[in-house]
Amino acid sequence: MSTQFASAGSSLAMARPGEKKSVALIGAPTDAGAADRGSSMGPEALRVAGLREALAARGLQVHDRGNLNGPGNPWQLPVEGYRHLTEVIEWNRLVHDAMYAALREGHLPILLGGDHCLAIGSISAVARHCRERGKKLRVFWLDAHADFNTRELSPSGNIHGMPVACLCGFGPAQLSELSGQKPAIEPSVIRQIGIRSVDPPEKRFVHEQGLEVFDMRYIDEVGMRQTMEQALLGLDEDTHLHVSFDVDFLDPEIAPGVGTTIPGGPSYREAQLCMEMIADTGRLSSLDVMELNPALDVRNKTALLAVDLIESLFGKSTLMRRAVP
Numbered sequence: 001m002s003t004q005f006a007s008a009g010s011s012l013a014m015a016r017p018g019e020k021k022s023v024a025l026i027g028a029p030t031d032a033g034a035a036d037r038g039s040s041m042g043p044e045a046l047r048v049a050g051l052r053e054a055l056a057a058r059g060l061q062v063h064d065r066g067n068l069n070g071p072g073n074p075w076q077l078p079v080e081g082y083r084h085l086t087e088v089i090e091w092n093r094l095v096h097d098a099m100y101a102a103l104r105e106g107h108l109p110i111l112l113g114g115d116h117c118l119a120i121g122s123i124s125a126v127a128r129h130c131r132e133r134g135k136k137l138r139v140f141w142l143d144a145h146a147d148f149n150t151r152e153l154s155p156s157g158n159i160h161g162m163p164v165a166c167l168c169g170f171g172p173a174q175l176s177e178l179s180g181q182k183p184a185i186e187p188s189v190i191r192q193i194g195i196r197s198v199d200p201p202e203k204r205f206v207h208e209q210g211l212e213v214f215d216m217r218y219i220d221e222v223g224m225r226q227t228m229e230q231a232l233l234g235l236d237e238d239t240h241l242h243v244s245f246d247v248d249f250l251d252p253e254i255a256p257g258v259g260t261t262i263p264g265g266p267s268y269r270e271a272q273l274c275m276e277m278i279a280d281t282g283r284l285s286s287l288d289v290m291e292l293n294p295a296l297d298v299r300n301k302t303a304l305l306a307v308d309l310i311e312s313l314f315g316k317s318t319l320m321r322r323a324v325p
């Protein structure tokens with residue numbers, strides 16, 4: 001694949017020449033879908049780590065929309081296989097509406113989670129937007145987990161382990177039909193990267209549905225560069241690229257501030273390359289930053305790292321780049 005490098009910050013999707021690309025920050029402070037409390041503090045930790053300033057320094061116009069206001073976490077045990085289903089539905093409705101509105105207004109929306117169950121609302125909104133605009137969609141799911149459980153398969157009942165399945169039409173109607181179309185997306189639009197923890201029944205379902213998964217074994221064998229080249233294959237000017245970044249994608253040695261840490265994740269350099277290669281496509285059009293849990297972090301270092309990686313995702317590079325053959 002011929003790799004084209006963008007000069008810093010010039011080629012974000014939808015930016016017209018001479019126009020500042022605008023980004024909308026949408027905070028969704030809930031941990032209702034998670035196993036641990038605390039990711040509800042994620043949006044503020046990202047702000048404290050300087051997300052707005054970092055994006056502004058990339059030449060973007062930043063609109064911080066503040067936080068959505070949804071129900072509290074009742075902290076109850078699963079009922080009929082789902083934990084906090086009512087709250088998760090309500091939060092996802094709010095997220096869907098906010099993401100959809102931001103896209104319609106021409107912003108590149110960044111969802112600040114919150115736990116990963118919220119990707120249901122976010123990605124259904126993105127999918128709806130793409131359908132209406134006749135755009136192709138590609139979803140990059142950067143995560144230690146496949147998040148492809150259903151009520152029947154889940155070991156926990158936690159809905160943050162189920163968003164990909166819900167989006168593909170396997171889940172309660174109020175979640176899987178959020179944007180009026182079931183399924184919201186086909187498995188073929190998804191590329192999962194960094195995966196290293198999949199529950200045994202979930203594993204069978206991943207294979208059955210034909211998800212394209214670049215697990216850690218694959219990254220170990222071919223390296224991050226070839227992995228990303230594979231995952232980016234087929235992207236063109238008509239593609240809306242959505243990145244769903246679960247911070248537990250990163251190795252817990254560098255990113256301890258998440259609830260479900262799994263050792264053996266991408267290193268700092270590998271994660272940087274992953275983000276840089278996405279930036280180089282110029283197709284990034286929406287983003288989720290999920291599962292950051294300040295209650296488990298050390299001096300906000302995971303939030304600072306996330307901001308650093310987001311800068312790379314938006315085109316920050318050490319030098320002006322020329323293509324490497």
Ligand SMILES: NC(=[NH2+])NCCC[C@H](N)C(=O)O
Nearest residue numbers: 116145149156158160161260
């Ligand atoms: N977004 C996440 N952190 N997901 C973790 C899921 C863990 C486990 N597979 C479960 O279903 O409970």
Ligand SMILES: [Mn+2]
Nearest residue numbers: 144145246248
């Ligand atoms: Mn995860």
Ligand SMILES: [Mn+2]
Nearest residue numbers: 116143147246
């Ligand atoms: Mn996840």
